[in-house]
Amino acid sequence: MITKQLLDPKSIVVVGGSDDVQKPGGKVLKNLIDNNFKGDLYVVNPKLDNVQGIKSFRDVAELPQVDLAILAIAAKFCPQTVEVLAKQKSTKAFIILSAGFHEESEEGAKLEQQIVDTINQTGGCLIGPNCIGMMNTNYAGVFTTPVPKFDPKGVDFVSGSGATAVFIMESGMPKGLTFNSVYSVGNSAQMGVEEILEYLDESFDPKTSSRVKLLYVESVNQPQKLLKHASSLIRKGCKIAAVKAGSSSAGSRAASSHTGALASSDVAVDALFRKAGIVRCSGRDELTTVASIFMHPELQGKNIAVITHAGGPAVMLTDSLSNNGLEVPAIDGPKAKELLTKLFPGSSVANPIDFLATGTAEQLGFIIDACEKDFDHIDAMAVIFGSPGLFPVYDVYDLLDQKMRECRKPIFPILPSIINVKDEIDHFIAKGRINFPDEVTFGNALSKIYYTQKPAPEKPVLPKVDEAKIRKVIDNAENGYLQPEQVQDLLDAAGIHRAGEAIVTTQTDAIESAKKLGFPVVMKVVGPVHKSDVGGASLNVKDEKTVASEFDRMIKIK
């Protein structure tokens, strides 16, 4: 139900605009002016003809036709104002900042309904009431700061809480996160998180639309709608991360007191997000870190090259990645040896690739090129480069920016020296880049994203079931028990995917089968019911030698 007047208004009126920039009506006007809204701007203020240099009308009835109205007046005056604007001024978009509606009283709820009815009758749309407003690349219709950097490829961010939206932007901006649109839905009288998502889905254009969406919600009111549009967006190539706060029972009580959220079962929310393919985050820093990763090319595999000029953070990042299921695989061979010759003595290319505190921009270039072109098993690079404060590192960060433009594999910049080389990091971010200041926060987030599954296809493809074969397996069962081979036949006949299996009776067969299935394998003795009680199960068997020795041991189990 979003209108083009909300997204790209040719004219905006701030009803209740004033010269007091410590009040919402004054501040939202200041934001519109300061952030260069290019259309016509008006104010309605019963006492003034000019507010902050903008023409002010004493009465809303005196206004010319206007696309978008931002209301910062007492709740009781809103319905009448909306009526005039919607019916006489062709206003098709409203942002109501004022509180005092259904969140406060029954009377307020009635006012809110009256407004929604009027706007629905005239085909308009409404953000709020009781919100901080919205902003996009065309205008900053919020009464809060900061106004982040806008960018058509930046994040589309929808928040159920205004102050939280502010704090989330304050967490993302120092990292370099940019935005395409920010919606604070407030009471969601006409449009809530789900409606905005629906719009983002239905208006998605693979050529021009941003691909990163962030949500902060305390309740999921329309789970089916959320699922439909979130998964649809992800199938179109978007990435979505969300905080659904209120995951604990105490938190759920808190959320219900905050935004009137009905307690939703957290298990259900988890299942919903998983089905939709949404990366669920628990806090602001995690959310903006995940969003920052989303702004990079997608990870195509789990092998990460950790490139560093300082050992410690590389070790911590390696721990974080490997402990969460990603890999920092060894790098060796002739190409690795060749790379080593281009670095200072004492460097290591084994992965982490450590080119020492004295390492240069040129050497970083050699390393990145080798990871991009020579080390085929590497899927992405994490480059850690800070500074002990001796000299500037502009050249390194410029090289990094250049390589990020050239390389196909994702490169993640971890620049820890937010004090020593603040200027260089700002310069890097000004080029549209993002910094991950903490390597472990980054590593945890990267793993979480990698292990969030894509949504199920819209129409699930059911496996082909071979009923005749199933019948045959069942008919051949003795006493109602199935042998292991029969269980496998049964699963195959039902089209159910399974880990490969082999029943063997000789060491040679055991080794051959293990090689065929691929390491690591699990080995189990056939026969005893409580296998582990008798040592008849062995997990994570990684090589032929162990298969051989485990076979010899198990074959003796009675």
Place this chain on the structure above:
Amino acid sequence: MITKQLLDPKSIVVVGGSDDVQKPGGKVLKNLIDNNFKGDLYVVNPKLDNVQGIKSFRDVAELPQVDLAILAIAAKFCPQTVEVLAKQKSTKAFIILSAGFHEESEEGAKLEQQIVDTINQTGGCLIGPNCIGMMNTNYAGVFTTPVPKFDPKGVDFVSGSGATAVFIMESGMPKGLTFNSVYSVGNSAQMGVEEILEYLDESFDPKTSSRVKLLYVESVNQPQKLLKHASSLIRKGCKIAAVKAGSSSAGSRAASSHTGALASSDVAVDALFRKAGIVRCSGRDELTTVASIFMHPELQGKNIAVITHAGGPAVMLTDSLSNNGLEVPAIDGPKAKELLTKLFPGSSVANPIDFLATGTAEQLGFIIDACEKDFDHIDAMAVIFGSPGLFPVYDVYDLLDQKMRECRKPIFPILPSIINVKDEIDHFIAKGRINFPDEVTFGNALSKIYYTQKPAPEKPVLPKVDEAKIRKVIDNAENGYLQPEQVQDLLDAAGIHRAGEAIVTTQTDAIESAKKLGFPVVMKVVGPVHKSDVGGASLNVKDEKTVASEFDRMIKIK
């Protein structure tokens, strides 16, 4: 083996000091000058008589007597220089910044040993080589920036890696973390992390010493020593947090390449830290957050009041605390009602205590006073107060600082608006306060600290064992089996603590026993071996009614 000349030198010479502040020798001199070292300062430089305004000697032999020497010259020149200083200039403390020792070659290892021998002969101490140096409240003997704010109650920080020490300080400083001393041990030729810890333990003075210690290590070379002194410090009232990097096998390989760390079993490290009472962290942000919490009074219980002017972060914090085992318990009763009358309509005191976006400093004062004095079950307060950018919040942060000085219960400030009210946060930090910018990072760290056990007593007190009674129980066993009552008698006789138990045969007895033992209870049927297979076990039975119904159900089980 630390000498007073290392801690509080009356004179320092920088051997290899130069005018080039992009080199270690120039930069360490600049740091000493810029940070107001109060003693005599000299330079040795073969080409200059004056370096950065400081008198320079052409040869080390020309120097007067000097307490501490900082060496920034090639490794091969170090032994001879140390020889002259130790034997002719009474130098009792050395910091060797230079690399090129045992980390590089066998020849380097020999040079290193030569230096250690000389210093040991003359009763001196050595930091390094191959380190960034050390600093404390008396001087900044490092060649890196930033130099943090020093404070006798700040953190004692010992790092096995120099660059990582820099990055950890860069993570802590924006939060407001201050330091009492920073040691970068480098090659640990004479003094490693364990020796520094030993010194901190043996010199501990309950009146003057700082109580917070942080460690960054990649290997634990002397586990017994670490355990002894870490646990001793903690028993004396200190708090210690540490990153032991290399917890994964890939990370361990990386650490071994970085600092030559021998792979230590991570399970063993975990056990060691647990036994010592060290809070183990996985990254820099977590480490400095834990340290920041350490700088507050210790949590005495798990009930936290979440005080906020914005709902969202309070919900996320509540989730983080409750999901990690702390509580955000309901607050009610007459005192709560009274507090509510002092807040704006729409506020909530149920916990989270939400005093709305319009909430004032005065109201925050009422809330904190009530939590301190009226709500006895509350152990600590987390105050969330950011800003949407409309007006300054100095008054709120000043009030917060004042209440933190007055209150006995810990108050943790969560100030998320690091952009909107940066000046106010800086002002707050300048008073010696600390900010937790992310509520979830804070909540996770607080829980981790709370659930890290204190070290075991130095001499464990073994329970009294009643051998005669044990003998009697065993003698009365039929066929080698013990009845449940006999098992209990046996445990009691051996002095082993256990959960209370009662065997009952009537519903009335079941209820009486449950009340006596205290809810919740577990109920199990006596008899069947596989109790849960027959529904004969019931967990988390919370009230008399459930005891009654479960008894009726279980008593029928055959």
